[in-house]
Amino acid sequence: MPHDLPKAYDPTAIEDHWAEYWVRENLFAQPTPKADDPHRGEPFTILLPPPNVTGRLHMGHMLNQTEMDILTRWRRMSGRRALWVPGTDHAGIATQMMVERQLAEEGTSRQQLGRKAFEERVWAWKRHYGGAILDQMKRLGVSVDWSREYFTMDEHLSVAVREAFVRLYEQGLIYRGAYIVNWCPRCQTAISDLEVVHDEHKGHLWEIRYPVISPAGGSSSDQFITVATTRPETMLGDTAVAIHPEDERYKHLHGKKLRLPLMNREIPIILDEWVSREFGTGAVKVTPAHDPNDFALGQRHHLSSINVMDETAHINAEGGPYAGLDRFVARKKIVADLEEQGLLAGIKDHVHNVGHCDRCKTVVEPRLSAQWFLAVNKEPEGGGPSIAAKAIAAVKEEKIRFTPEMYKKTYLNWMENIYDWCISRQLWWGHRIPAWHCAVCRKITVARVDPTHCAHCNSEQITQETDVLDTWFSSGLLPVSVFNWPNLSGAPGLPPRREIWDSKADRADFDAFYPTSLLVTGFDILFFWVARMIMLGCWFASDVPMPDGSPRSLADSVPFREVYIHALVRDANREKMSKTKGNVIDPIEIVKQYGTDAVRFTLASMASPGTDIAFNVARTEGYRAFANKIWNAARFIFMNVDKAAEAGIFPHRELLRGMPATDEDAPLEAQWIVSELWATAARVNQSLEQYRFDDAANAIYQFIWGSFCDWYLEITKLRLEFGEETNKAAATRDLTVLVQVFEASLRLLSPFMPFLTEELWHAVYDGKPPAKSIALAKYPFEDESMIDANAVGAMEVVQELITGVRALRKEIGVEEKATVPIEVRTDATSRKIAEKNRDIIERLARVSEVLFTDQITVGLSKHSTPAFDVAVLYERKIDVEAEREKKTKEIAKQEQLIANADRQLSNSAFLAKAPPHIVAGLKKQRDEAQRLLDKLRDDLDSLSG
């Protein structure tokens, strides 16, 4: 690759190319290990939380994927056998809604199409639009194994779903029954508790009089019992009124009956301790078909359940005169009618929580219907812990570790209070429940292979259940199903997923990659998905023997060993991004503007565990500048490499791939930057180990900009003069360190900024790199013994001297370009360092001459540190007043410091109890402050004089 890079970094010019290259070259494919495979490192397995096929990439995805990509690239480069599996979710309701909307625009509906045609239509939609989000991911350069891409309704995943369902059914853990479920009248399906979002809502509490039937029977007496309700329309389905048995107010009514207003139905008064005497009137109407508590009451008291609404929440035939009305229309009419009949005792304002459908925000109607449930707290047939018990144990016993740790509590709290999971949905898009109803004996046949006869009466009059499974049932199985469970022994009937497989190897993936190493996701799907994977993963994996045939422990049954929960991406004002607010940042747009690398770096540098990210493009601008900085550092380096080549000097390229080291002859800046590189590598590795993306990113940023560019590159300009009298050996050595450190820095940065580093890395190798991609090169590792404290200490002296001179120059108004002589007074050690590195000081501080002295010339403005005094020989043009003020302020600060130190040092308790190094440190600090204070006082005196 030619070294003539454009002056400004243009991400768009290179990113598409590399994104396409990584996919085309299949660089991140992790093939199924063969038995005779050479050892390829400990696996690092991670599943992509599958986006909905209907999805478009949003900032949350980008954060999630950036974090996973950083970790995966880092682990891969560090020698792990990294596998990242991508895929998409069929997303039952979301996708069905999308296609239904399309149909509506065409003036038709799924009902008109019929089930089969509708399913075809959704598949067609999926084929056409379903890959959009994956294409966006490809553009982001995520290092997934595209050869393993799945869709949750792929054949082999459907087999897993079916096997799981059948097995759970056989274990007595799946049952069907009529229960109160959350019903969405718009989606016309049951939804799980998790899919209901509660909103505070200002409503009313209506008090209704139910007439007591007189002992004589027949017409009502003038006695009433008053009940309160927020949903008066449900009274059409009332089958009782309940009171507390000890409630004195109603003792005289025990055993009496009531006449249900409007419906003229006789209903009993029942006694139940569940009733709260304090709430409302202490009497509650009981509608078993439309309220979960009432349903429980109904069960206890053998009441009938009258469902008064249809699936669209219109009153049905059971609602008598109100039949056909929408529930809210019926509510108004019922209230009006009651009022007319004098049965409305009152209306009170009432704030209560109303459940809405997570998907379409329609008010959810609790409704009695026949659904399928997974019994999570029940022992399976044959005994053993329940599904929830296993899922609790896995986390309690730390077989799964959460970061941040607090989510462990959240998870356990939820899992310990979990109810049975309603897994059926009245949709057409999804995994159809493998159960058949017999028209003859009414029993259910559940089977792995579509049956032709009823398993109970052998009748042929069987029809398949029309419901499909909750989407999360299939995604909850992914950790096992993507590795070919349950087809682990080459069972017939299942085609191999990929050509490189043979039937004997069917379980090779599972053996190699299960449990996965890590799950990275947002807390919003902690219960929906994470918890379900733990439940189902532990449940089914524990039945899979280990490769050696031994039973699998809980520790090896978990779907993942670690969970990293990331934050929410908000807008710059910390507001949640939402379409209605119009503050949504489209990652693709922002990527176009600033480059993928800059956006990734922004997210990484702000991804401190547990803190939401307020995404601010100002940060991204800064990281685009960072990319540009690196780009230009590369231009500078290449320019010099070319210049050196003309003089017949070439860096030792064979030394490039490892970690640089220097010998004692090397110049200070070389020893120092190499030491800093090792220190940074150590810090980055440690930070990533703890998911501290922010720490890792900041460490690299500081190293590359603050150390490498600002200091090292500036100093190397001294060494990069290639002429006749150049010492070739020294020049070669220095040039080698320069290229070496840069090359290693690119590798260090690569997981964070894969595009830029890929481009420059290829350029470093002149287009002939030792691997197809920097992502396959070795990650800088840590070896703290390589950190050179002497070099760091010496460099610090040089830096402080330079910084001191620069500040002084500014203070006394030396023009930028002018070079000036300086006086330095210091101890022997520092003097030796300064003398040896005189050329560095002269160049970086624009100094013409360094004069060492025992006493700074009187009258010069000087800069003092505990270690040295430095002064610039220049006609001073200083503002005496400002200078005096500054010194006074500094003196006060040092005095305060000394006072504080003295107070502590005279405290015998401190001396006795504080560790010695703290005491020694404080003494040293006090002495230094004292020395500085003396100097400052002298300065102030001379200013006055």
Added chain:
RNA sequence: GGGCGGUUAGCUCAGUUGGUUAGAGCGCCUGCCUUACAAGCAGGAAGUCGGGGGUUCGAGUCCCUCACUGCCCA
């Protein structure tokens, strides 16, 4: 109602088992087109660590309390 977080510079955030003078980026002020980079360089200003109390030789860090704020569950 139950539970879990957060409050540190103008803004967005770091700050490890309590330990020597609390950091970064952006923004702000001053001066520089110093031959890699003005998307740059150099210098600088800026914080009673939400209030109060306590533990400790020592608290941004631990405990209590109040205030404000966010989220989850019911």
